[in-house]
Amino acid sequence: MKFWERLGKIDRRIIYIVLAVVVIIPLILTVKLPGKVRAMPRTKDVFDHIENIDPNGKRRSILISVDFDPQTEPELKPQLEAVVRHAFARNIPLLVMALPIQGTDIGIEVFTRLAEEHNKEYGIDYVILGWKPSPVAVILGMGNFIEQVFPTDYWGTPLSELPVMEGIRNYDDVGLVMDFTGSSFYVYWVYYAHTPYDVPVATGVTSVSVADIYPFLGSKQFIGMLAGMKAGAEYERLVKDKYYQDQDIFLRGTQALPALSASLLVIILFVILGNISHFATRRKS
Amino acid sequence: MKKWVPTVIFLAVAVVLIVLAIVFLPVSKSVWVWIAALLTLAIFSILYRDNPIYRIAEHIFVGLSLGYGLAMIWHLALWQIALRPLFVEGRFILIIPIAIGLLYFTRLIPKVSWLVRIPISIALGLGSGIAIPLIFQATIFEQTKASLVLPEMFAPGNPWPGIWAIILIIGIVTTLAYFFFSRKEKSVLSPVSKVGIIFIMLGFGATFGLTVMSRVSLLIGRVQFLLREWLGIIAQ
Numbered sequence: 001m002k003f004w005e006r007l008g009k010i011d012r013r014i015i016y017i018v019l020a021v022v023v024i025i026p027l028i029l030t031v032k033l034p035g036k037v038r039a040m041p042r043t044k045d046v047f048d049h050i051e052n053i054d055p056n057g058k059r060r061s062i063l064i065s066v067d068f069d070p071q072t073e074p075e076l077k078p079q080l081e082a083v084v085r086h087a088f089a090r091n092i093p094l095l096v097m098a099l100p101i102q103g104t105d106i107g108i109e110v111f112t113r114l115a116e117e118h119n120k121e122y123g124i125d126y127v128i129l130g131w132k133p134s135p136v137a138v139i140l141g142m143g144n145f146i147e148q149v150f151p152t153d154y155w156g157t158p159l160s161e162l163p164v165m166e167g168i169r170n171y172d173d174v175g176l177v178m179d180f181t182g183s184s185f186y187v188y189w190v191y192y193a194h195t196p197y198d199v200p201v202a203t204g205v206t207s208v209s210v211a212d213i214y215p216f217l218g219s220k221q222f223i224g225m226l227a228g229m230k231a232g233a234e235y236e237r238l239v240k241d242k243y244y245q246d247q248d249i250f251l252r253g254t255q256a257l258p259a260l261s262a263s264l265l266v267i268i269l270f271v272i273l274g275n276i277s278h279f280a281t282r283r284k285s
Numbered sequence: 286m287k288k289w290v291p292t293v294i295f296l297a298v299a300v301v302l303i304v305l306a307i308v309f310l311p312v313s314k315s316v317w318v319w320i321a322a323l324l325t326l327a328i329f330s331i332l333y334r335d336n337p338i339y340r341i342a343e344h345i346f347v348g349l350s351l352g353y354g355l356a357m358i359w360h361l362a363l364w365q366i367a368l369r370p371l372f373v374e375g376r377f378i379l380i381i382p383i384a385i386g387l388l389y390f391t392r393l394i395p396k397v398s399w400l401v402r403i404p405i406s407i408a409l410g411l412g413s414g415i416a417i418p419l420i421f422q423a424t425i426f427e428q429t430k431a432s433l434v435l436p437e438m439f440a441p442g443n444p445w446p447g448i449w450a451i452i453l454i455i456g457i458v459t460t461l462a463y464f465f466f467s468r469k470e471k472s473v474l475s476p477v478s479k480v481g482i483i484f485i486m487l488g489f490g491a492t493f494g495l496t497v498m499s500r501v502s503l504l505i506g507r508v509q510f511l512l513r514e515w516l517g518i519i520a521q
Contacts, residue, residue, distance in 0.1 A: 013332065013333060016332045019501075019504070020508075023501075023504060023505055023508050024508060024512070027505075027508060027509060027512055027519055028512065028518055028519060030519065030520070071503070072503070073506060074502055074503050074505060074506015074507065074509070075499065075502045075503065075506070077506075101353075101354060101357040101358070101361070102353075104357075130361065131357070131361055132361070132362070132366070133358070133361075133362045133366070136412070136415060136416070140415070190423050191416070191419050191420055191423045192415075192419060194423070195419050195422050195423040195427075196419060206499045206502075207495040207496070207498040207499035207502065208492075208495055208496045208499035208500075210495050211488065211491050211492050211495060215428055215431070218431045218432075218453070219427045219428055219430065219431030220431070221423065221427060228495075228498060228499060228502055229498075229502040229505070229506075230498075250520075252509070255509065255519070255520075256502070256505045256506070256509060259505050259508070260498070260501060260502060260505055263501045263504075263505070264497070264498060264501060267497055267501070
């Protein structure tokens with residue numbers, strides 16, 4: 001068997017081992033990429049929009065919908081954490097909810113940890129609304145009156161008793177709906193929040209969904225998009241540079257970026273070698 | 286080689302590695318982190334081949350997901366929205382929607398199974414009534430508007446928005462032409478649809494690349510967890 005033939009029939013487990021090594025080594029050696037992480041325009045759009053929210057104005061709050069489960073956490077958690085840090089740094093009130101059930105616990109874990117880190121208080125700086133069934137009814141209902149859909153927070157405290165909800169009645173008081181999703185929940189926010197109520201909506205999605213989002217960006221139905229783990233690292237960089245220059249904060253996405261770059265280079269190499277092997281052996285046969 | 290040999294080898298290697306990790310590394314003392322780490326490794330074992338350890342982890346995952354979902358739906362939906370308001374707060378008006386919902390279960394009784402049409406027709410009617418106008422507005426009208434080529438897109442000094450808009454229009458028209466199947470084999474649309482194939486292939490290529498990136502990111506996330514939370518090798 002010739003070299004190219006042998007290469008074409010390489011055991012997939014060898015490829016897995018190579019990939020594992022390429023992922024593990026940059027993480028252990030804490031390799032840093034040359035130069036700074038540059039934010040893509042779509043990431044910058046989200047950052048700029050949050051920068052322009054006036055914490056004392058009419059549309060002063062951000063509604064964060066944690067619409068993902070543990071399976072897509074590695075891509076979406078860095079984005080969520082970076083956006084929450086940004087909002088906490090700007091003292092923007094946060095309303096947290098979930099359309100799928102699993103999102104609630106992820107939201108509680110992230111907000112409890114980051115609130116402690118930023119000295120933010122539950123009920124004053126943020127509220128966990130929780131989960132309710134039927135996404136369409138929930139989203140449309142909140143456009144009318146948030147307390148009609150969520151009369152209490154996740155733990156049963158009436159929303160009217162929480163200072164963070166003061167003056168926040170419906171989407172008219174929300175400066176941005178930020179949806180983090182590993183599936184297609186973002187369309188619900190476009191169809192049932194942006195279209196009837198004209199509330200600004202942005203989304204953080206896994207890389208695999210990016211191609212589906214672009215039509216909504218072109219039509220400005222989304223004001224911006226965070227695409228995959230890379231966008232998480234980009235947003236972390238923007239937030240760190242502006243608000244946490246002297247602080248040592250954990251940047252989940254930035255830590256993963258060298259491993260992501262290295263593994264993608266290896267996969268590109270495998271694709272090229274696989275194609276060469278395919279054409280070399282096909283011509284021969 | 287006997288079928289069980291790889292499983293035994295995997296278990297032996299895992300035990301040795303775990304003992305070494307406990308002795309030499311600042312491993313986590315949390316039982317939950319250990320359970321998560323061992324289950325992650327058990328799922329990864331499928332990369333070698335199908336084995337009982339993988340299947341145990343897979344069954345635990347399916348069972349847990351179902352149990353978690355049921356418990357949450359009971360507490361956050363059934364109890365909070367239906368049963369507590371009805372039985373504790375005495376909101377008897379809720380009997381109507383609850384009774385309509387319960388009609389779904391008539392499917393299990395052949396003699397009255399036709400009653401299931403009532404909740405289905407209500408859900409379909411309501412759903413369509415709400416969704417159709419909004420989805421039309423959000424997709425057909427907004428997207429058509431966004432694909433228009435307008436003179437102001439060719440601003441002096443920056444004609445790029447206009448150029449992109451023209452490329453977008455070409456992409457839309459040629460791709461639609463490709464999916465117009467009732468044309469003759471050698472019609473005017475044939476060369477147009479060939480251009481459409483280029484756009485479709487570009488779309489597939491982008492989607493494939495993004496899918497690879499997505500999957501690798503998930504792998505990195507798990508490796509980060511194993512190295513950071515479990516083994517304590519990399520910084521928090």
